[in-house]
Amino acid sequence: KQADAGVPTIFDKILSKEIPATVVYEDDKVLAFRDINPQAPTHIVIIPKNRDGLTQLSKAEERHKDILGHLMYTATLVAKQLGLDDGFRLVINDGVKGCQSVYHLHLHLLGGRQMKWPPG
Numbered sequence: 001k002q003a004d005a006g007v008p009t010i011f012d013k014i015l016s017k018e019i020p021a022t023v024v025y026e027d028d029k030v031l032a033f034r035d036i037n038p039q040a041p042t043h044i045v046i047i048p049k050n051r052d053g054l055t056q057l058s059k060a061e062e063r064h065k066d067i068l069g070h071l072m073y074t075a076t077l078v079a080k081q082l083g084l085d086d087g088f089r090l091v092i093n094d095g096v097k098g099c100q101s102v103y104h105l106h107l108h109l110l111g112g113r114q115m116k117w118p119p120g
């Protein structure tokens, strides 16, 4: 499904602590937590705390460039913190054909097993 810019998602409930999550990293701009349905031994979801219209990557505007860089840099910090020294994968699912299910921009950080390419 596609979503409106203002519609709350499950990630708002994680941000407000209404729903518990296993947080692995946090700063003033981003939150990283373990995916509830992991697709790898390590599967972390990294989100901006302020969605600011970023329901999905394809909605990005000029003002989002800093947070987009911050999210990707955060992935490198979390990968180091969790010992993904032999490599990892970052995924952003965008829209219906990208299999996006939660319309609050997020990076998937996957590691701890050998990945395959192409992903399918």
Ligand code: 5GP
Pocket (backbone or CB within 6 Å): 010, 019, 021, 022, 033, 034, 035, 036, 037, 038, 045, 092, 093, 099, 100, 101, 102, 103
């Ligand atoms: P998407 O399919 O939109 O790219 O990714 C959404 C991700 O959020 C999925 O991998 C899904 O397992 C995860 N997710 C959905 N609901 C929850 C939840 O309540 N807690 C956590 N930790 N992850 C969730």
